[in-house]
Amino acid sequence: MSKYRESESSSTGKITGIHPIWRGIGFIFMTITPILAYYTTVVVLSLNSTKHWFTIPRSLLAHGSDPYLWIKIGGTFVVVFIVYIIFMLITFLTYRLFGPSRLGPLDAPQTGFSGKAHRR
Secondary structure, eight states, rough: SSOOOOSOOOOOOOOOSSSOOOOOOOOHHHHHHHHHHHHHHHHHHHHHHEEEEEEEOOGOOSSSSSSSSHHHHHHHHHHHHHHHHHHHHHHHHHHHHHHHOOSSSSSSOOOEEEEOOOOO
């Protein structure tokens, strides 16, 4: 047995890191968000055909059975990005309100500089 190493590792039973349930919640959000974004895009396109909110250029229409295919794909990416930004802002706000302080227990508190002003 060496001087700086213990013979047995003692575990206190405390879990370090993030709880494993958050992996499942993250996976659910990761799979549900694009599906909801796709259906949101489809609903907006169907409402646009009746309300005429915006015009769709003919260059974006695809040839084939679904002419709005490229618009649905692009709209899905836009909605996913917007939902991701909303989730990110909620996470940052929650972490800022309820998370630990910026300084750890071994950090010294920040002090303002009270030195002498130098002239040239």
